Amino acid sequence: MTEIPGVSYVMPVLNEAEYLEEAVRSILTQDYDGEKELVIALGPSSDDTNLVAARLAEADSRVVLVDNPLGRTPIALNLAVKKSSHPIVLRVDAHSELPANYTRRGVETLFRVGAHDVGGLMDARGRTPVQRAIAAAYQSKFGFGGPAYHSGAPEGEAESAYLGIFRREVFDEVGFYDENMWRAQDWELCLRIRQAGHKVWFDPELKVGYYPRDNFKALARQSYASGTWRGEIARRFPEGKSMRHDMPPALLAGVITGTVALIAAPLARGHVSKPMQFLLDSARLAPAVYTAATLAAGIKSNAQGAKEKVLTAVAFQAIHLPWAAGYVKGRILGAAGTVDKGRVK
DSSP states (O other): OOSOOOEEEEEEESSOTTTHHHHHHHHHTOSOOSOEEEEEEEOOOSSSHHHHHHHHHHHOTTEEEEEOTTOOHHHHHHHHHHHOOSSEEEEOOTTEEOOTTHHHHHHHHHHHTTOSEEEEEEEEOOSSHHHHHHHHHHHSHHHHSOOHHHHOOOSEEOSOOSSOEEETHHHHHHOSOOTTOSSSHHHHHHHHHHHTTOOEEEEEEEEEEEOOOSSHHHHHHHHHHHHHHHHHHHHHOGGGOOHHHHHHHHHHHHHHHHHHHHHHHHHHTTTSOHHHHHHHHHHTTHHHHHHHHHHHHHHHSSOOHHHHHHHHHHHHHHHHHHHHHHHHHHHHHOOTTOOOGGGOO
16 A cells, blocks of 8 residues: 555434534544545434534534435445545444544555455443443353454454445445345445455454443344344345354243243143153243343453443343344344334434
8 A cells, every 4th residue: 555545434323412523523533644534424313413413514524414314324324435535435333433543554454454344343332330231241242142343353354344444446346235234234245245255354453432322222122123134134145144143042932931931830730740840840940040141241241340240231131132032033024124213212
């Protein structure tokens, strides 16, 4: 790389008034000598997001706004990419904060390893006890089963990339984000990049500060939508199936069976055979065993203090069980129409 290429950051936003200004500041102050622009695709927010964005655009000509009336993430990304002008495209998020060297390191890695898409670690953070607990759950392998961008891995080729730093020409070659994939559109795009013979690369030195949902209801809704779209991926693409994705549905089935057994076992006593009674008595332990496992994982997590460790145990349940229910729905019925209701205020 003899010349320093210009970079275009693309950001879909919806109801991000609390986070947008800080995210934009972390982008525009990047320690990178190439030209920069930030294209923000504005969804139909119900808070002051659009007012904040307008103020930022007025203050800095590098901030460009584009309307996204339908509010869907892949549509927003495509509108922003098409509006952008530089040879390197970086997907960014209003819930994220980039470290100062993120762009420089990412572009260097892109050319150093000959990749067409590079991503790094989601460094989950929190501002409140609940959000910090949810962040600890994100960083735990017990929470998400160990994807590299959550819990880390050695540098190397990857299935997908968190956010993504792209060579612009890859969009001309493999196409833009699939607008029918309301979630998991990054995984599907990375599949096409890999099928075209290009590298998707994980660099653990790229750490992006990320603020997850700040309450359990929103987290559960997000998890349900994510699980549904992961089920859709497994339904559409053989490459999208993984044994780790079958574990949460098996867990959910165990918890449901155990809950039913809690009611049925006392009623069945004396009316069923001893082997059947033993099965019912054993099954009703499943919810308690799962709860104990989440508590143990919460204690082992990097959450600080007893209160946040207990809250992390609750966060695991708000991730696992809705995700599993969504995954089953996505595998059987597909994900069409499923949205992340946790984003809507």
